Amino acid sequence: MSSDSFSPSHAIAPRLAAIVFILLAGVLTGAQLGKIAPLIPWYRNEVGFSLVEAGWLAAILGIFIALAALPAGWFIDRIGLKRSILTGALLLAAGGIALALAETPVAIFAARLVEAVGYLALCVALPAILADISPVNWKGPVLAIWSGFVPLGFATSDFIALAMLPLYAPPAYLLTMVLLFAVLAAGALWLVSGIAVSAPAGATGGVSNTLSLPVVLVAVAFGAFVVLSVSMFTFMPTFVAGDGAHFLVSAGVVALSVPVGNILASVLVRGRGAGYMARLAVFGFAVSAATAVPAFTLADPVLATVSVLALAISGALVASAQFAAIPFITPRDGSVPVAIGLVCQAGGLGTVFGPPLAASVVEAFGWSGFGWFLSAVAVAGLACMLPILSRYPAAKASAADAPRAP
Structure with missing residues (x-):
């Protein structure tokens, strides 16, 4: 039975839970893009970045999307949605933890590059799996909500920064941001694991x-x-x-x-x-x-x-x-x-x-x-x-x- 065919006996609740967790994980994915903006003064004053370098640090994730989102879509189609989400989540989490612990400019940029690869995979694979597992009448509404993941992510990172930075050091804020993402991504992956996707990896035309x-x-x-x-x-x-x-x-x-x-x-x-x-x-x-x-x-x-x-x-x-x-x-x-x-x-x-x-x-x-x-x-x-x-x-x-x- 495909994701668009629902009988009364078909369990909708697990699918709805998976959709909700994917959307929330998407917002926290967008928050990883926005989390650098509140820290630009700190990176300049404490780490020694110029304003241009801090700007590049904030923009790396977006640049990866500009350069490689289409090839990423092809690759995700080849290896499958679930595997792509798992890989992207692991890379984004690993890069985020490394970024929180990094102290030198080289280590900071290296961690951000790892984050960027994971971010690229998730920005394509998460909405794709939403389209796959949603019933036909849900596809449009769910993807309409997904489209706001970046502004909602920026708002989330801003609010968390406003709450944490007066009390805690920036590394604690960065670690909190990535751990929140990891929890939601893990929940989404667990819920999706029990739902069949409509097409196996590499089955479509490319x-x-x-x-x-x-x-x-x-x-x-x-x-x-x-x-x-x-x-x-x-x-x-x-x-x-x-x-x-x-x-x-x-x-x-x-x-x-x-x-x-x-x-x-x-x-x-x-x-x-x-x-x-x-x-x-x-x-x-x-x-x-x-x-x-x-x-x-x-x-x-x-x-x-x-x-x-x-x-x-x-x-x-x-x-x-x-x-x-x-x-x-x-x-x-x-x-x-x-x-x-x-x-x-x-x-x-x-x-x-x-x-x-x-x-x-x-x-x-x-x-x-x-x-x-x-x-x-x-x-x-x-x-x-x-x-x-x-x-x-x-x-x-x-x-x-x-x-x-x-």
Whole structure:
């Protein structure tokens, strides 16, 4: 019986528990990316890193995604999801423990590189196994929630740092972060061990059979979303600290509004097909395009605040709809891990190149130019999603939308 076929006698509770633990392990995976940011002053003052070196330490995990997520998806498809998650979890945990204990710059960077390999594997394998073990009506909602694992991970690392760093040394904080991940990953692996996956390792068609036009378009559109989102949240604190900002809430509150979009999308996509998900992404991009300029130009505090909150929530709606669509647009002889790898790699490239490009726009054209830049990126993402609408016209899930198991 496949993960999409459920009789009344089929035990749903263990599968639901596995999904919950995988999602929680995903949040703590994202937290390993964000855990360095609160420690940058410590790495500079105590370890002797320059600001650039500390920045590289924080960015290594994201750079691995930008460089190798697609090949990682192919490799994960070859060796299997469960084995990939186990390997990734062991590497991330080992690297995290080593990072907490490391004292020299060489040891610190070496530990972070080990973490990066594990992080790369988990960023592809965890959503792929969610797509595999979820019933068909759960796939979209579960992947919509998964899409928020990085911002939720950053928020988690920030809150734990806020609670621990005034009382404990940074190594204790780093050790806590990795142990929390290890506990959740172990629980997820234990729960998944009793659930059969739909396809054995290496049973799918690989890269050539996966990279259909819809998959490529969603990947490019996701890259556009990441450029928009990362650029906005990277420079929003600077904007808020300046004289031109009129928001009624802090940049942190705006960031905390992102899960609203993830949850909303998870509700909306339940029982829907790829066409509806594409329309939801188009709607989200349209809202982003319409609100980006007002958010960074309006002097009215209420309108500016509403605009920036709509911009943040609509972006989350876009990402959630795109991730939810992946198993539905992957060709039947293709591979969901490979498709996820391509989408993640496009997002990683957006993470690397988006902020420098946005910074050059701010320097040349000011904050109004920044708003127009974000709006233009949203329009580009919207344009990438439009061809998918004609290919998947049905709003409800149909036979054409039947998801391909990994």
